[in-house]
Amino acid sequence: MENKEAMVKLAINGGIKFGSKLSAKQLSVIAEHMGSHSELELTTFQQLYIEIPESQLEDTKEKFREVGISVYPVGNFIKSLRTCNFCKGEEEEGMPVAIELNRRIAGRSVPFTLRPAYAGCPVGCGEPLVNDIGVMKVRDRYDLYLAGKAKGKDAQLGTLFMEQMESEQLYDVVDKIIEIYAEKGKKRExxxxxxxxIGIEILKEQITA
Known part of the structure; x- marks a missing residue:
């Protein structure tokens, strides 16, 4: 019996930008790395799942990055940042902060898949209140929500954790939260x-200590 080569699943998207878009060139490169019977899986988190032969993995990842396709691991990692469509322009909607936050956290190992989201204004198109970590830009500051859950009978809105933060404070607080979760979270919790x-107030005490 012929041995089939092991396949590795990757999560990919067109990067953090104005809406969830892929260019014709990006689509062409993705198609070049798919077998004739392969399929793309569209997730609810602005990502596509694609399976790549293990022997071609590093070369494929490099080809994707050359055309601006972002590549992330699949499993118990932090997802790439879910975003709104940045409808009023780059600076006003805070895209540079979204890009930097995604760079800092996406792909980090955690006890269970973690979904962060970002909205460039209080309309909240990026759905920050129903994801694990939610950031909402309000004027020129950032509000941070934690522990939203969109699915199931126990669905809940995120709790406002901190508000009116500067971007650097936002990065620092989110980083500390992830470190605490990675260290103290139970397996697959x-x-x-x-x-x-843990409790919101205890978590806040640990962040600000």
Missing amino acids: PFFKFVNR
């Missing part, structure tokens, strides 16, 4: 359960 178990 969803983030909202971790926050509910």
